Amino acid sequence: MALEDYRTDMEMCCRCSICKFVPLEKLTEKRHSYVCPSIARYNFHTYSGGGRTSMGLALLDEELEYDEKLLEVVYNCQMCGACDMSCKYAMDIEVLEPINEIRIKCVEGGHTVPALDGIISSLRNQATMVPGAKAKRGDWAAGLDVKDITKQQAGVIYHAGCRVCYDQDLRQVATNTIELLKKAGIDVGIAGENEICCGGRAYQMGYKEDFLNQAKKYMEIIRKSGAKTLVTGCADCYHAFKVPYDKFGLKGDLEVMHATEYLARLIEEGKLKPTKKVDIKVTYHDPCHLGRLGEPYIHWEGNPVPGHIRIFDPPKEFRRGTYGVYEPPRDVLKSIPGLKLVEMDRVKEYAWCCGAGGGVRESNPDFAKWTARERISEAESTGADAIVTACSGCEQNFKETIDECGSSLKVYDVVELLARAI
């Protein structure tokens, strides 16, 4: 697929602006009624989902130059998919896909920004999205006594992800997950030093070829391991394995599960029993890539049916965020004795993004933190002691922003709290 393939989708935009707001049926507070960080921060219509589709058409028709302002608009978007979900409440059109294709077109034409080029350089040279990473990738697992899937067979492969491997503050999530899986008797292994980046963020930044190279390499590692199930604690990686890997026919029959899904299943089956009290009031932040973007990819090939209503042969089922992973993380939290879960105004398919995605944290950290501050403020308004998430990217961005803005809110991963209860 290319941008041209989404021409009719983009032409369908009627500029109604619902891409800027939470689904109107669910709007209960003016204060938290916006859903797209980009238009909320920059205000010009161009920064919205509708504005971006308009830009896509103009690019297709060569009406725009790839100037500095255009690139600023293109890359100041977290690719969180909120616009796509809100639009598809009412419309049968793709929004996020063409936005991603605009980025791919930019990259293919050499129209990029230095910050993202730097990350991709790291990916090409060191197989990680963390430039200048000093530590060894497998250090986080030291002393864990876990199988190395490059040497031993395992039923389940745990993928830690770039951020977790190279950020000391985030490693606890990975070690906790391995400990819990082992406690439940799961035959789990890791790639350790041989783990590589999934490539997911490269795809969302527009570097499609780099993503494909990375994905092919990764699937080769998995094929050799014999693992049937991949578990990851990072929502970004989860989305990569679940959606674009499938989109490009690379996933095969690999079962992809987020750690919270897998742990919720183990709790349900009685293989893990949270018994220790964790007295804390928390609110849960749905990571975009686990929630609305985490639903399975739907393969479809067909043609529009001529006429006055946009239908296809065979019928096309749109991904609308309906079947994202929303309940398992909540189920895990609710299983913890003493923990009280309170919800924010914007949850599940219309959760406000943490701000880190789509390369924004690297290319425009101020915007990433601006977006996180909005979410932190929303979390504080619930009276919670902590904001809990299920993505290392969200956790990292929240922690850094809280350090700067002086909030007393704590940040945890779901797995960390579960580990305390077991």
Place this chain on the structure above:
Amino acid sequence: MVLKRELYQALEDVVGPENISEAPVILGSYAQRGRPRFEAVTLPKTTEEVQAIVRLCNRFGVQFKASSSGWGAYGDAGGPGVVKLDLRRMNRILEINEKNMYVVVEPYVIYAQLQAELMKRGLNCNITGAGSNCSALPLAAHQGIGHLSVSGSYGERNQLALEWVTPEGEIVRAGSLGSIGQWWCGDGPGPSLRGIIRGNVMPLGGLGVYTKAAQKIYHWPGPATFPIEGVSPHYRPNQIPPGFMIHYISFPSPEKLSKAAQKVGEAEIGFILMGFNPGMISANIATNNNEDLAYIKQFTDSVQGPGFLIIMAGNSPRDTEYKEKALQQIIDEYGGEPLEAVEEPKNAGGFMWRFIRVTSSIREVARASGIFAGEVGGTDVFPLMHQYIMRSAPVKQRYIDEGKLLADGTDPFVQSVEHGHAGHAELLIRFNKQDPGSLKVAGEIAQFANKTAIEGHFGVPGHAWGDAAHDQYGPHTLNYHKWLRKIKKTFDPNAASESTNYITADN
């Protein structure tokens, strides 16, 4: 043209460099494909900034145009040399006066936001039929007729005091705001200007900028938040709040429908009353176009003739009982039959909430092909509007038969305003906008509607805007177009307020 650097710099000084742009990528998104682009887009935050921009445009001989949520194409530039005021940053609810039942908003408050805040206080507002994604300023969103208009009136009648930046940049505070600084009355003490400011269908950006306005709000007998569950697009309430009822009733003939609707008005039992046809009901519940087609067939096959959608909201058990009995009597008297699918427990709550929040208009008008058109009756005596639309609606069938329009039924919708005090009617058509034949048909239907309105003495419909339409209707309607031009010329001597969709002073 490119704006003079002196002007651009002056505009930038007003709003700040972050809030002005003339970059092609920005300008392009403010223009429909193939239409003229603005020379610059500004994002004013205050009335004073709006005033300063307007004055600069006058001084430098360029035009300006403002819009709020920006759905309608009439917010676009009509030609070169126009500066845009995107009022997005003017987004505050300034006052909710519970005791006196009015609210004051800036242009970029949308109806969904306003209604959500009002419901928490036991209050509600009219919402334009275009949807709750539109501006809640009672001077935006066209006439402001909507689903709730039977009980919640519409823009013109709800509008109270307002703040207006005239085309020359004077700040006018109309109604009680102009004399005693209060918002509660639109017509005095102090200048009213209601007719000048609004006209029949609003100046649509052609007579300055409305920056704040008060509007009447209404009693809400429901819960602070509707108990909606599920994940998009499958939302529905876990229960229907006590006292709320929904029915779709079809009738053996348009005449019986009209009389039944008037009776509903006389009995004052309607919270929402819309003469939707099955195609509009189906779009409301369908979550995609394939479902829509299936529901159109199912619902069309299930009704005996034209019908209306009614939602009633009881204020007490006795009130609920009265409304149910009154409706049943009307149904019996005029041979009405319920469309059971609307009342089924799994559907009823979702239907109800989507109509109350007015979230499905986009599904109804835009999902099929991204465009809709049609003829719009005005707002006049209910039976007159009904006759008008019924006389011109049959033309739709011919075009459906020729394959030029979507076959979604030919019944127009007629709605009651203020419990039947007035009425409003529309005939919507949906078609493939890439098909030149269908675009031609849309024009032909509009012309047929104009001819019908003029020859049948039905008044000036709501779709009449722009020079050509006013020149067509004016000679048959007391030469109002000459007066409209005088208004334009008097208030906008420099023709600074871009008037493509209003009227120009020159003709």
